[in-house]
Amino acid sequence: MKQKIPSFEEFSNINEIYHCLECKVSVDEIEEVMISEFLGLGRLLKGISFKGIFKNPMSRKKISKLKDELIKAHVELVKVALDTGRFEKDMEDLDAKSQERRGGSGKGISGRGRDRSMRTDPMEQKKQAKENKISSIETKMDLLVGDSEKLKNFVKLQKSEAKIKASDLIMKIADDEQKRIVKKYKEEKEKELKQSAEDFEKEYDEDEV
Numbered sequence: 001m002k003q004k005i006p007s008f009e010e011f012s013n014i015n016e017i018y019h020c021l022e023c024k025v026s027v028d029e030i031e032e033v034m035i036s037e038f039l040g041l042g043r044l045l046k047g048i049s050f051k052g053i054f055k056n057p058m059s060r061k062k063i064s065k066l067k068d069e070l071i072k073a074h075v076e077l078v079k080v081a082l083d084t085g086r087f088e089k090d091m092e093d094l095d096a097k098s099q100e101r102r103g104g105s106g107k108g109i110s111g112r113g114r115d116r117s118m119r120t121d122p123m124e125q126k127k128q129a130k131e132n133k134i135s136s137i138e139t140k141m142d143l144l145v146g147d148s149e150k151l152k153n154f155v156k157l158q159k160s161e162a163k164i165k166a167s168d169l170i171m172k173i174a175d176d177e178q179k180r181i182v183k184k185y186k187e188e189k190e191k192e193l194k195q196s197a198e199d200f201e202k203e204y205d206e207d208e209v
Helices: 008-020 027-035 039-044 057-084 087-101 111-120 122-145 149-171 176-203
Strands: none
Touching (some): 008 027, 008 057, 027 149, 057 122
16 A cells, blocks of 8 residues: 655644544554545546646645545544434534535534534534534635536545545444444445545546636
């Protein structure tokens, strides 16, 4: 497996994930997940290279950095969601919010109900902060690609991959029941990744930005 030396930003994210995982997963293990190429994605795209799809190479670099931040944010959120015992519902709500932000049909949790819970539940406040962080990162990624359908699908690939990598990291410290729940969630994200890869291939020959 091809590896590269992590940048300062990558190392910082790795270190924060190390502490989020209660120092139970080695830095080397986290680094392997964070900076290695995602082999499943390579197989799905059948050798298609991401090089050259951006007219401005800095846009891709910025998206790559944001994806690392997104992996860390998802690790933090999943950890909190597992601790609350409402993982599946929390992830459904997060996915619904993501669809709404993209103009989809997902229906999020009632804001009024969420506000009441936040006033009385410190864990809910913590989880909401993590969700807001994920929303902010995803919005930044979306803004970098504008209206290009090809690059929108590229960003969808990065978001799905971030969720999958975060799931892999969390499963390293999860108990058997938590692993079962996270594995089911990961399988759903892998299906999303496959669909995003198919969409990306369809748009591969369109105009670049």
